[in-house]
Amino acid sequence: MADYLWKLLPILLVFGGVLGIVPFLVFLERKICAYIQDRVGPNRVGLLGPDGFLEAVVGVPITKKRILGGFFQPLADAIKLITKEDFIPSHAEKFLFTMAPFFALLPPFLAFIVIPVGPDVTLFGQSVMLQVADLNVGVLWILAVASLSAYGVAMGGWASNSKYSLLGGIRATAQMISYEVAMGIVLLSVLMHYDSVSLRDMVGVQSAGLGSWGLWHQPVAFILFVICAFAENNRLPFDLPECEAELVGGYHTEYNSMKFGMFFQGEYIAMLGMGALTTALFLGGWHFPGYAWLKETIGAWVTVFALAAFAAKVMAFVLFQMWVRWTLPRFRYDQLMNLGWKGMIPIALLNLIVTAWINLPKGT
Amino acid sequence: MSAAHDEGHGHGPAAAELPPGVKLAPGDPEQTWVEKLYLPEVARGLNNTFKHIFRKKFTIDYDQTDRDNPAKFHRPREGYRGEHYLKKDEDGHVKCVACFMCAAACPAECIHIEAEATPTDWNNRERYPRRFEIDMLRCIYCGMCEEACPVDAIALSTTYNLVADTREAKVYDRDKLMKTGEDLGISLSKHKYRPDGVPGAVPHKKAH
Ligand code: SF4
Ligand code: SF4
Numbered sequence: 001m002a003d004y005l006w007k008l009l010p011i012l013l014v015f016g017g018v019l020g021i022v023p024f025l026v027f028l029e030r031k032i033c034a035y036i037q038d039r040v041g042p043n044r045v046g047l048l049g050p051d052g053f054l055e056a057v058v059g060v061p062i063t064k065k066r067i068l069g070g071f072f073q074p075l076a077d078a079i080k081l082i083t084k085e086d087f088i089p090s091h092a093e094k095f096l097f098t099m100a101p102f103f104a105l106l107p108p109f110l111a112f113i114v115i116p117v118g119p120d121v122t123l124f125g126q127s128v129m130l131q132v133a134d135l136n137v138g139v140l141w142i143l144a145v146a147s148l149s150a151y152g153v154a155m156g157g158w159a160s161n162s163k164y165s166l167l168g169g170i171r172a173t174a175q176m177i178s179y180e181v182a183m184g185i186v187l188l189s190v191l192m193h194y195d196s197v198s199l200r201d202m203v204g205v206q207s208a209g210l211g212s213w214g215l216w217h218q219p220v221a222f223i224l225f226v227i228c229a230f231a232e233n234n235r236l237p238f239d240l241p242e243c244e245a246e247l248v249g250g251y252h253t254e255y256n257s258m259k260f261g262m263f264f265q266g267e268y269i270a271m272l273g274m275g276a277l278t279t280a281l282f283l284g285g286w287h288f289p290g291y292a293w294l295k296e297t298i299g300a301w302v303t304v305f306a307l308a309a310f311a312a313k314v315m316a317f318v319l320f321q322m323w324v325r326w327t328l329p330r331f332r333y334d335q336l337m338n339l340g341w342k343g344m345i346p347i348a349l350l351n352l353i354v355t356a357w358i359n360l361p362k363g364t
Numbered sequence: 365m366s367a368a369h370d371e372g373h374g375h376g377p378a379a380a381e382l383p384p385g386v387k388l389a390p391g392d393p394e395q396t397w398v399e400k401l402y403l404p405e406v407a408r409g410l411n412n413t414f415k416h417i418f419r420k421k422f423t424i425d426y427d428q429t430d431r432d433n434p435a436k437f438h439r440p441r442e443g444y445r446g447e448h449y450l451k452k453d454e455d456g457h458v459k460c461v462a463c464f465m466c467a468a469a470c471p472a473e474c475i476h477i478e479a480e481a482t483p484t485d486w487n488n489r490e491r492y493p494r495r496f497e498i499d500m501l502r503c504i505y506c507g508m509c510e511e512a513c514p515v516d517a518i519a520l521s522t523t524y525n526l527v528a529d530t531r532e533a534k535v536y537d538r539d540k541l542m543k544t545g546e547d548l549g550i551s552l553s554k555h556k557y558r559p560d561g562v563p564g565a566v567p568h569k570k571a572h
Contacts, residue, residue, distance in 0.1 A: 035416070035417045036413045037416070038420070038421055038422050039423050223403070323413065324410065327406075327409045327410050
């Protein structure tokens with residue numbers, strides 16, 4: 001029984017952390033976008049001052065200066081999304097239309113299950129693993145649930161019964177299938193390198209300092225994986241399923257209120273998920289230089305630093321995704337397909353062969 | 365990552381088929397193989413956007429606290445097309461002569477006028493609009509009405525705060541259109557900016 005209760009710790013840590021950080025990511029994305037475009041970004045809904053959150057609650061002006069301006073914009077957005085009329089177009093397929101956002105939100109969460117976020121900790125004589133589940137098929141699990149998220153998008157696109165949504169959904173499916181092939185091959189070479197499918201083992205291999213991080217051993221795989229991660233998350237330059245310019249909003253054209261909010265959340269959680277996966281596979285997981293030394297100095301408290309290191313790496317990857325999004329234009333559809341099938345897959349295959357050749361002596 | 369550009373762009377009819385004097389627009393410049401790798405160019409782009417993060421921001425933070433400070437308060441430029449108003453003649457009546465030119469010119473067909481003979485004590489013209497309505501929700505703020513008016517009776521102000529609680533409230537009738545003008549103190553002047561501090565009111569200083 002106690003075992004199950006202790007299991008709650010990693011679950012709360014991972015899911016609480018993910019859900020708690022998503023609104024902040026939205027704010028961050030808007031700010032970064034604004035700064036890259038020489039704008040200021042959201043700066044009104046703050047804590048104090050005109051339009052301040054507290055002032056709205058209290059009802060009297062407190063100060064003239066805005067404090068933490070813009071920081072509470074996600075809160076305002078959330079209130080707006082929740083209180084908005086939940087409208088379903090009369091021509092939509094109601095059941096699937098309602099289900100699609102859930103299908104978009106759930107898979108990114110599921111992917112988090114197998115990500116080890118920190119070292120094992122011993123609390124009150126009980127060893128707790130900071131990973132929701134150490135599946136021995138870790139990477140395969142992630143591939144499996146990541147492809148599920150295409151269903152959410154495709155369902156939303158089909159159920160909306162609108163041409164924009166349908167085109168968005170179709171594009172999403174085609175894109176995800178194409179890039180999943182490349183991603184699968186890339187992961188194969190990564191598996192060969194680590195000689196394991198469990199993410200826990202992989203992070204273990206990377207514990208021997210900076211030089212043991214997967215990034216240096218599989219550089220081609222790293223680059224290809226990052227590109228595939230963009231495509232899997234439908235982020236620019238691969239955001240063809242949304243594509244405001246030609247498809248209005250793509251698969252979520254017909255969605256509003258919290259249903260749209262869930263698609264939106266799903267996208268950010270997927271970003272985090274890809275960040276966490278990249279961290280675990282290539283960036284050393286929760287390890288950081290000086291980990292062993294720190295562990296001797298401060299003992300079990302090192303876990304806090306390990307968690308912070310993991311979070312920092314994931315955030316760095318997410319920030320990179322945002323930075324790229326506001327830098328690159330969108331691919332044309334045929335360019336996207338060409339890049340996927342004629343560029344990524346051959347390179348990934350080549351990388352696979354080279355890795356196999358290098359790791360040949362390892363095999364028994 | 366190289367094969368994205370093998371389909372040609374804009375290879376329309378051969379040059380011989382074109383009418384004399386017409387040239388094909390130049391297509392995309394040929395990409396070198398480094399450019400076709402994408403990644404170096406992506407890095408260049410990232411470098412560029414990164415530099416922009418630290419640039420001076422163009423946004424004017426018009427927090428509407430200081431109306432006289434152009435850095436704090438947004439004023440549209442001269443010629444900005446906001447909500448309409450109806451001007452008045454010397455006697456304080458509506459200047460419009462109900463000629464329907466504006467309604468005819470309006471591409472959105474959102475001006476509705478009913479003409480009537482002027483009361484006997486108005487001796488400068490024969491007709492005036494008994495009813496004059498503009499549906500601000502249909503209006504596209506093109507300014508054609510202002511252009512069309514032969515007596516310069518209708519004009520667009522620089523008011524850009526186009527908010528209301530109901531759709532009905534956005535159908536402005538004659539009195540509202542004139543009242544706006546009255547409030548603005550612009551009835552007889554050519555001056556179409558609001559001097560009173562309603563957003564978008566103050567004449568724009570050219571030097572801004
Ligand atoms: S601005 Fe254009 S659309 Fe609006 S009332 Fe005048 S003519 Fe019509
Ligand atoms: S064009 Fe001028 S005078 Fe003629 S109806 Fe319109 S506002 Fe009145």
